[in-house]
Structure formats: C-alpha cells, structure tokens
Amino acid sequence: MARADVLPLPQRRAIWRVMARRYAHLPLLAPAVAVSVAVFWACMAVLVVMSVYPFLAAGTPRFTLDAWQRFLVDPFYWGVVGTTLRIGVVVTALSLLIGYPTAYAMSKIRRPGWALACYVVLFAPILVSVVVRTYGWLLLLSQTGAVNYVLRTLGLIGQPIPLIFNTTGIIIAMVHILLPFAVFPILSVVGQLTSDLKEAAMDLGANRWQTFRRVTLPLTLPGVVAAAQIVFTLTISAFVTPFLMGGGKVQILSGLIYRDMEAVNLAFASTVALILLALAMAILAASNVLVRRSYSRAEVLRT
Amino acid sequence: MTLVGADRVEDDVELREVSKRFGPVLAVDRVSLQVRRGEFFSLLGPSGCGKTTTLRIIGGLEYPTAGEVVLRGQVVTDVPPYRRATNMVFQHLALFPHLAVFENIAFGLRLRGLPSDVIARKVDDVLQLVDLPGFGTREIHQLSGGQKQRVAIARALVNEPAVLLLDEPLGALDLKLRLQMQAELKALQHRVGTTFLYVTHDQGEALTMSDRIAVMNQGRIEQVGTSQEIYARPQTRFVAAFIGEANFLEGRIAASAPDGVLVSVDGLQVRVAGDGSLPVGAPVTVSIRPEHVKLGAAAAGAANRWDGRVQDMTFMGAVVRATVALASGIAVVAEIQNDAAVGLAPGDAVVAGWAPQHTVVLAR
Known part of the structure; x- marks a missing residue:
C-alpha cells in the first residue's frame, strides 16, 4: 500500500485499471453467492444447531446428542x-446405460428438424409435474396396469409381477424422470468429440468397440x-417419487425426514437431513478424486 | 490371394477406376493409378479436387462408389480400415489428447497384442527416428507444432505400413518450419524406405519432395509424372497453369515442320519442337514458361523471335517480370535475371523470343 502511494500518479492509475479489469467479474458472482450463503449455508447452520438443541423452538435449549446417537446405533x-444408496446407485447406472447411447x-x-424433435421428446416430460408423472407410472405398473397386461398377454409371466410399492417401481420411475439430466451433460461432451480421433483409432487397428473403449469413452468421461x-x-434426495412409488413400504432417508x-421431531429430522447431505458430499468428493487423474488430460483437450 | 505378374508386385497401391459420389457431387471420377514400392508419390491439386477423398479411400475411411483398391496385390476394397496395412498422418494430426506421447505411438502396437518389451523397444526406436528421443512421457499439449507433427508420423510409421498416407500434414505449420519438415520428411522416407502417399495443394511442396506426382482436378487425374515431366511437359492446360506459371497463346496447327509443328497464333507462326500428333487445323493452346522468354540480345538465337515493346516491369528480387507486347497485340510475360533487365524500361522497343523446345502444345 505504502509503495503504491510513492508511485507517480499515472502508474498508480494503471495499477488500478489492471485491478479493476482483473476483478471485474466479481459483481457477476454476487447474486449467486448471496443466495447460496443466505439460503443454503445459513439453513445448514440452523440444521446443525437444531439437531443438538431439540427444544430450541420451545425456548428451553439444552445440548444433547440423543438424535445423532439414536440414528448411528440403530x-x-x-x-x-x-x-437409499442402493436405489441411487442402480438409478445412476441405468440412467447412464440408457443416457449414453441416447x-x-x-x-x-x-x-436440425430431427435434432429438435429429439430434444422435445426427451426434455418435454420435465415440463410435466413430477407428481403427475409418478401417478402415470403407478397406473402403468400396477397389477392391472398396461405393463403387466402386455407381459401376461405375451405369455411371459403367469401372475402379475409387483412393480409398484417396492424399489423396482421407484427405480423405474426415477430413471424416467432423471434421464434428461443424464443425457444433457453427456451430450455436451460427446458433441465436441471430433470424428478424426475415432478415424485415427480405426486407422491404427482399433475396431468399433476398441475405438469406443480406448478413445471415445475416456474422452467423454468428464x-x-x-x-x-x-x-x-x-435420486438420493428425491422425495415425491419414492414416496408415491414406494407406497410407504420402502424406507429411504428423505422419507425419514418427512416422517x-x-x-x-425436529432434532431427528435435522440429523437425517445432515446425514443425507454428508453422504451426497462424500460420494461427490470420492468420485471427483477417483476420476480426476483419468480425465485431467481430457480437460486439456478442450482448452 | 491371387497370382499376379511380377510387374504388379512392385506396386504397393493400385487404384482401378475408383469413383466416389457424395450426393450430387462426384468427388473422385474414375481414378486409376499405381504407386510403386518405396516411392514418394504425391497427389497434387486445388482444394476440392478429390485428392483427400482418394487418400481416404486407400486408407479405408471412405468406401468407393465404384472401382477397386489394391494393396500389395490384394484387393482390399471391402476391408475395413483397422485391418488394412495402411496408416495415415491426418491433416489435423488427430493425436489422442488423453494419452502421453508413448501411449499415442504404442496405440497400434497394443491393439496387435505385442509384448510390452517389444512395444517399448519399437516406440523408443521410432522416437529416435523422428528425432524425439526421451519424449515418451510428455503430454501432447506440452509439444510444439513441429513436435506434434513428428509424433503423428511416428505413431503411423511404428506400425510398419505398406504405405504411409499423409493428408496435408504440414498445412498448419508456418513457412519456415514447413520447409524444414519437408526436408526431414523426405530424408525420413529415404531412411525407412516406406512408400509415402502424400496429399498437398502446394505445388512447391510436391515438386521438391516427390518421386512422382499425380495432378488432380475436379475428381480426375490430369497427369502423372516426375516433377520435371510435370513442369516441363504439361499435358493439359490445367497442369501448365497449376504448376508454376505460363503464357498461354490460343492458335491452330498451321503445318508440320521438320522437327515439330508450326502453330499460327494471330498471324504469328510459332515453332514447337516434338512430334506433331495433332492434325493441321486443330485448335491448340501454346504454353511458354515466363523464364524461357528471353529479351534483347539473349533472344538472338531463338527460332521464335519477334519485335515488341515493354509494357510493364515488376522488380521481384532476383528476377524481374516484364510484360512485352508483340506485334498483333499479343502480350507475353518474361521472367529475366535482374542484371539482364538493366537499361530496360517500360516503352522501350525490345526483341522477345523463346526456343521451340521450351514451347508446349496443348490440345484444346
């Protein structure tokens, strides 16, 4: 600071100009930061407090780890x-298996016309309420629903198979609802892949599968x-679809919070919410660490 | 495999009446050519002439609409690229950004299931060959343009292809590096003895590097020959205009001379050396390179010699280009050494002439 003061005026102005340019983007961040701090992190702090002070709202705060203990030992x-994790893993795997080829x-x-048609078909369901879509699946998958009817008519099954009020139903409906969220990030990366890398792989002796395995997949991994x-x-934080498709017979973390x-029982609900958050963050962090090495090179491609 | 004649075995690549149609566009039009073993062969032509498509057909990346591709005596038209004994150096190199230099080069060897010690030795050898020893652990983005170029060549060469296909690989480099890489590429080809099939739109590049050149235009091969043949004896007006520069004079065959033909051009009788296979009266174009047009005393002995007047002079460094208007209004461009141009100025009367053996007759 003192040194800047001894600089002649034009140079001081130049420094200010450089600083102004360097930090010119910061105001753009402000709304997101404000919302995030006020709504998210402040609420998280409240959750932490509420999970250990069960009677805060009643005006008789007393520190206790009862809620945490109850969760962790039972x-x-x-x-x-x-x-919850099993549904999350299966839904994620199925969404990728369907979403990648899509x-x-x-x-x-x-x-352009066909591309637009594809986008409409794939993304239009997002416009329909999750509740409506879930009830649609309940109709389709029930004992007397269309799916069981077709399977029985074709003679593939003798008795209707239970497809609702269990994890199968939750998984089917969740995959349908979340498929656009799987397709879109993959699409944005696959679209950047130039055909000459695939041609180079084939020229060097890779058949279609080897080309996919050794070039296309690693480069689209991000x-x-x-x-x-x-x-x-x-998936792990979803509530409406698991609640309706599970019919109260499948217990997941978001259902516990609701209950x-x-x-x-605010202390216990806060505890479950925090555990759900911790699980999500732990899995995100772990997956980031696991893939960073493999795709740090692929990142360079796009710079 | 079929039995083939001894002369056929000498060819690494043969195209038989190959055509490729993209919708309404005929990109390659009945192209036939033979590339001999160990040859540096160039496909030269303007952009859109079908040279890259022809190369991609040989590599198996395009399927021809008609015709046959033969590699070392075997018809491979229906063989996919990954089972062909060809390897390509792509125009934009197409190095794998997620792999280091070593794994880029080892890509083809790994797919062939070679043991890792053999792969390591081959990669080291080829890195030595392209003058990049010890570069195996580098990432692609750490390399300069010229180094990427060499890795791309190494990645293709390490598979020991019957023919190395190069698709304008030097196009992205700046002029100085391009000239250096031309010399290196030619030297490399000499060392390894692999057949090189090189696509370029740069006539200078093709002339300096190639053993033989096929000049392509609008999907067809106009002429195949050595650099000297293509330059000195162009067979079509397109070749004469595309390779170097030329004066074109429109005329008709007037008579056959003792050692060639006489072409009448707007009243001038131009002597042309060589066998006159064209009938008297046939419309022709006469082509003369500017450096063969002599002015003043230098034109004294020339059989084609006329009085004219200097219209325009352009200083170009080592040479001076002078436009001379002959009687009857024909203008020819002469390229003369700058010391021979001393004392010459626009408006001066001057004699211009050229020898019959430097005059080429092209059928129209």
Missing part, C-alpha cells in the same frame, strides 16, 4: 441408508461423471 437406520445418437443427428453425480444426488417433520 441398525434400522443403517438399513435405510443402505436402501446422447451419442443425438450428437450424430445432422438435420460428461459421464457429471451426469452420474447429478443423477445420483437427485419426523410430521411428528415435530
């Missing part, structure tokens, strides 16, 4: 964590990871 709650095919469409992270976090909020 195997039932670990089972709920397991179910994104790949969409990137190949050259006619998009796949982004898609997986989005789908996974949305304890209804019962005005």
Whole structure:
C-alpha cells in the first residue's frame, strides 16, 4: 500500500485499471453467492444447531446428542441408508446405460428438424409435474396396469409381477424422470468429440468397440461423471417419487425426514437431513478424486 | 490371394477406376493409378479436387462408389480400415489428447497384442527416428507444432505400413518450419524406405519432395509424372497453369515442320519442337514458361523471335517480370535475371523470343 502511494500518479492509475479489469467479474458472482450463503449455508447452520438443541423452538435449549446417537446405533437406520444408496446407485447406472447411447445418437443427428424433435421428446416430460408423472407410472405398473397386461398377454409371466410399492417401481420411475439430466451433460461432451480421433483409432487397428473403449469413452468421461453425480444426488434426495412409488413400504432417508417433520421431531429430522447431505458430499468428493487423474488430460483437450 | 505378374508386385497401391459420389457431387471420377514400392508419390491439386477423398479411400475411411483398391496385390476394397496395412498422418494430426506421447505411438502396437518389451523397444526406436528421443512421457499439449507433427508420423510409421498416407500434414505449420519438415520428411522416407502417399495443394511442396506426382482436378487425374515431366511437359492446360506459371497463346496447327509443328497464333507462326500428333487445323493452346522468354540480345538465337515493346516491369528480387507486347497485340510475360533487365524500361522497343523446345502444345 505504502509503495503504491510513492508511485507517480499515472502508474498508480494503471495499477488500478489492471485491478479493476482483473476483478471485474466479481459483481457477476454476487447474486449467486448471496443466495447460496443466505439460503443454503445459513439453513445448514440452523440444521446443525437444531439437531443438538431439540427444544430450541420451545425456548428451553439444552445440548444433547440423543438424535445423532439414536440414528448411528440403530441398525434400522443403517438399513435405510443402505436402501437409499442402493436405489441411487442402480438409478445412476441405468440412467447412464440408457443416457449414453441416447446422447451419442443425438450428437450424430445432422438435420436440425430431427435434432429438435429429439430434444422435445426427451426434455418435454420435465415440463410435466413430477407428481403427475409418478401417478402415470403407478397406473402403468400396477397389477392391472398396461405393463403387466402386455407381459401376461405375451405369455411371459403367469401372475402379475409387483412393480409398484417396492424399489423396482421407484427405480423405474426415477430413471424416467432423471434421464434428461443424464443425457444433457453427456451430450455436451460427446458433441465436441471430433470424428478424426475415432478415424485415427480405426486407422491404427482399433475396431468399433476398441475405438469406443480406448478413445471415445475416456474422452467423454468428464460428461459421464457429471451426469452420474447429478443423477445420483437427485435420486438420493428425491422425495415425491419414492414416496408415491414406494407406497410407504420402502424406507429411504428423505422419507425419514418427512416422517419426523410430521411428528415435530425436529432434532431427528435435522440429523437425517445432515446425514443425507454428508453422504451426497462424500460420494461427490470420492468420485471427483477417483476420476480426476483419468480425465485431467481430457480437460486439456478442450482448452 | 491371387497370382499376379511380377510387374504388379512392385506396386504397393493400385487404384482401378475408383469413383466416389457424395450426393450430387462426384468427388473422385474414375481414378486409376499405381504407386510403386518405396516411392514418394504425391497427389497434387486445388482444394476440392478429390485428392483427400482418394487418400481416404486407400486408407479405408471412405468406401468407393465404384472401382477397386489394391494393396500389395490384394484387393482390399471391402476391408475395413483397422485391418488394412495402411496408416495415415491426418491433416489435423488427430493425436489422442488423453494419452502421453508413448501411449499415442504404442496405440497400434497394443491393439496387435505385442509384448510390452517389444512395444517399448519399437516406440523408443521410432522416437529416435523422428528425432524425439526421451519424449515418451510428455503430454501432447506440452509439444510444439513441429513436435506434434513428428509424433503423428511416428505413431503411423511404428506400425510398419505398406504405405504411409499423409493428408496435408504440414498445412498448419508456418513457412519456415514447413520447409524444414519437408526436408526431414523426405530424408525420413529415404531412411525407412516406406512408400509415402502424400496429399498437398502446394505445388512447391510436391515438386521438391516427390518421386512422382499425380495432378488432380475436379475428381480426375490430369497427369502423372516426375516433377520435371510435370513442369516441363504439361499435358493439359490445367497442369501448365497449376504448376508454376505460363503464357498461354490460343492458335491452330498451321503445318508440320521438320522437327515439330508450326502453330499460327494471330498471324504469328510459332515453332514447337516434338512430334506433331495433332492434325493441321486443330485448335491448340501454346504454353511458354515466363523464364524461357528471353529479351534483347539473349533472344538472338531463338527460332521464335519477334519485335515488341515493354509494357510493364515488376522488380521481384532476383528476377524481374516484364510484360512485352508483340506485334498483333499479343502480350507475353518474361521472367529475366535482374542484371539482364538493366537499361530496360517500360516503352522501350525490345526483341522477345523463346526456343521451340521450351514451347508446349496443348490440345484444346
């Protein structure tokens, strides 16, 4: 500071200009930072406080770890964590398996009309309420629904198979709802892949599968990871679809939060919410660390 | 495999009446050519002439609409690129950004399932060959343009292809580096003895590097020959205009002379050396390179010699270009050494002439 003062005026002005240019983008961040700090991090802090001061609202705060202890020692709650993670993993895997080929095919469409049609078909369901879509799936998948009817008519099954009020139903509906969130990040990366890298691989002796395995997949991995992270976090924190499709028979973490909020058991609800958050963050961090090495080179490609 | 004649075995690549149609566009039009073993062969032509498509057909990256591709005596038209004994150096190199230099070069060897010690030795050898020893651990983005170029060549060469296909690989480099890489590429080809099939739109590049050149235009091969043949004996007006520069005079065959033909051009009788296979009266174009047009005393012995007047002079460094208007209004461009141009100025009367053996007759 003192040194800047001894500089002649034109130079001081030049320094200010450089600083102004360097930090000119900061005001653009302000709204997002403000919302994030006020709504998210402040609420998180409140959650932490509420999970250890159960009677804060009643005006008799008393520090206790009862809620945390109850969650962590009861195997039932670990089972709920397991179910939640299992649904998250299966939905993520299925969304990627369906979403990757979809994104790949969409990137190949050259006619603008057809590309637009694809986007509309894939993304239009987002415009329909999740509740409406979930009830649609309940109709389709029920014992007397269209899916069981077709399977029985074709003679593939003798008795209707239970597709709702269990994890199968949750998984089917979640994959449908979250598929656009898997396709979009992959599409944005696959679209940047130039055909000459694939041609180079084939020229060097790679058949189609080897080309995919050794060139296309590694170079599109950043998009796949982004898609997986989005789908996974949305799945484990989803409430409406698991609640309706599970029919109260499948316990997941978001259902626990709802149950304890209804019962005005705020300390336990806060604890479950924080555990859900911790799980999501831990899995995101782990996946980031795992793939960073493999795709740090691919990042360079796009700079 | 079929039995083939001894002369056929000498060819590494043969195209038989190959055509490629993209919708309404005929990109390659009945192209036939033979590339001999160990040859540096160039496909030269303006952009859009079909040279890259022809190269990609040989590499298997395009499927021809008609015709056959033969590699070392075997028809490979239906063989996919990954089972062809060709390797390509792509125009934009197409190095794998997610792999280091070593893995880029080892890509083809790994797919062939070679043991890792053999792969390591081959990669080291080829890095030595392209003058990049110890570069195996570098990432692609750490390399300069010229180094990327060499890695791309190494990645293709390490597979020991029957023919190395090069698609304008020097196009992205600046002039100085391009000239250096031309010399290195030619020297490399000499060392390894692999057949090189080189696509370029740069006539200078093709003339300096190639053993033989095929000049292409609008999907067809106009002429195949050595650099000297293509330059000194162009067979079509396109070749004469595309390679170097030329004066074109429109005329008709007037008579056959003892050692050539006489062409009448707007009243001038131009002597042309060589066998006159064209009938008297046939419309022709006469082509003369500017450096063969002599002015003043230098034109004294020339059989084609007329009085004219200097219209315009342009100093170009080592040479001076002078436009001379002959009687009857024909203008020819002469390129003369700058010391021979001393004392010459626009408006001066001057004699211009050229020898019959430097005059080429092209059928119209």
